[in-house]
Amino acid sequence: MIALRRPVAPLLVLVGLGAPAAALAHPHIFIEEHVEVLFDHDTVTGVRMTWSFDELYSSMLRSDYTSTKKGPITAKDVQNLHDKAFTNLATVHYFTTMSLDGKPVEFGTPKDFTASFNADDKAIYSFVIPLTLPKAAPKNLLEIAVFDPEYYVDFELATDDPVKATGGAALKADCQPGTVRRDTQGWGQVDADIVSCTYQGGA
Secondary structure, three states: OOOOOOOOOOHHHHHHHOOOHHHOOOOOEEEEEEEEEEEOOOOEEEEEEEEEEOHHHHHHHHHHHOOOOOOOOOHHHHHHHHHHHOHHHHHHHHHEEEEEOOEEOOOOOOEEEEEEEOOOOOEEEEEEEEOOOOOOOOOEEEEEEEOOOOOOEEEEEOOOOOEEEEOOHHHOOEEEEEEEEEEOOOOOEEEEEEEEEEEOOOO
């Protein structure tokens, strides 16, 4: 996956398995993400996240939560991953924060969860975060960040088409990746990825 650029401990292991944080320092977890912002005719309706995990954590997910050693996983495996290694991420809001014109945005429980393993045997999650936002104003700025302030999990936007807007042509939607400085708990400030979407509604 991506070269290791910062030290992290496996928060997803801690969340998924309930292990004490002090007891675990490795493996590091790295997640490469794609962000797709979903529009209808007059607003944003949701954000589809696709997370690709590093090889080591993917191996753990397959071993602990699926019935297969390689190749495609079953529908039961997907449900098991959802129930035992995904839904409890609600306690950390799925590492996701959003704002609309500088004001925090609340979002619903993720839906349309799927899981798979690619040809390199990396685990991939895909899910939609539903949004209930007002009708687009003449100018709008939606910002989306996926970040772990405890610095256990490293999120990076993918290098290939990391961000896209779907269904936003009528609103002249433009979604772009960027970088901001973020504070961490005990590691100082680091560079973190952010997605910024501008769109335009009627007067």
